[in-house]
Amino acid sequence: MYPPKLEAIINLFESLPEIERRETLVSYADNAKKQEPRPGEIFNLEDVRKDEECADTVGVYLQVDDEGKAHFRMTLGPEVQTLTRAMTAILCKGLDGRTPQEVLELPSDFVTRIVGAELVRVRSQTIYYVLTRIKGICKVYLDRQRMAEVA
């Protein structure tokens, strides 16, 4: 149902007691900076903006390789919450190598399995925001592909 890399992350989090779950989320959040674009990387699409529902600017960068597999990079402003940072690192890793169509079809119900019920609350709903943005850039990519095929 989920991409294997993401499934492995979900299984890991579900096996952790609450304290270790928090520690692992913080560890992923610490690694969010490693998901930033690297010098020389070229992307098919870049989407950098600040939406009302997010506290700071979030950038999503999509690269689709010759085999049609998607690779993501992201940039986060300093005001972005820790959970959102963690989810950024998790999704960049967990969705790496899937096709844009597979990413678009991914259900979002895994988020609570990773984060846990205790940490999901109204004011932390922006953890879904990163997934929404990743899906958004995949949709734009696919729409452009279809338009190019029609043309």
Add this chain to the structure above:
Amino acid sequence: MTTSPTQYAHPEALVDAEWLEKHLNDDGIRIIESNEDILLYDTGHIPGAVHIDWRSDLQDQVIRDYIAPEKFSELCSRNGISPETTCIFYGDKANWWACYALWAFRLFGHEKVKILNGGRDKWKTDGRPVTREVPKFPQTNYPVPKKRLDKEIRAFADEALAQSKAGQPLIDVRSPGEFKGEITHMAEYPQEGVLRGGHIPGAKSVPWKTAANDDSTFKPPSELAKIYLEQCGLKPGTDTVVYCRIGERSSHTWFVLTYLLGLDNVRNYDGSWTEWGNKVGAPIEKSA
């Protein structure tokens, strides 16, 4: 009360970062971090600080209310807090949740409370030390508070309505857009499920940020007096009710009015707009 004071009414209710850094290991104090970002404490906090979460620690998990006095006693005891402990609160978002936690501690009658001026943001910006080490303190035996000060510092919806009908001061500390009813959530925040926009009839709009500098510290006494006493017309001895969406931003203003300006009879309507904006039959104004 002078309208141009040169010092806060209760200067002892504030500590600055420089003082705190020199007193981290003092006996008789407990540093308490309280944030909106649930994992922020875990990413690094002031050495010796404990974490108290506004929802899982201070609120009842079933009913929309605060914990029972027995639970407050347990919370304090496991954090090594006694009634004589001076609790110094700080947190993110210019101390919104720190003020909220302080207000909740006052609900249970804990008297020795202070705010770290500038909160977490200023502490970090100043380059002061942080750690991920979670401190352990000897368990105390905090006595179960005999009551909560709901009558004294908290307002409920019917009391906010009475305040409105009597033309008594009601301060809406939300953003102007929320006050006018143009938006039903805070800018940059997800929806918190409010059906109606606007404000309680008769409320004045004084956004919480009016009381804060850009570095999250509180504005000086003379400026606060100008805003709340001169421009807003608040007076000592008059019942005043403050509200926002869920009671955290209004806790910030409640702290300013109560401790920095020394107004008595200020109550926080913590049900705030997430109650009022959904309440059947609650009157609403949408004017500017």
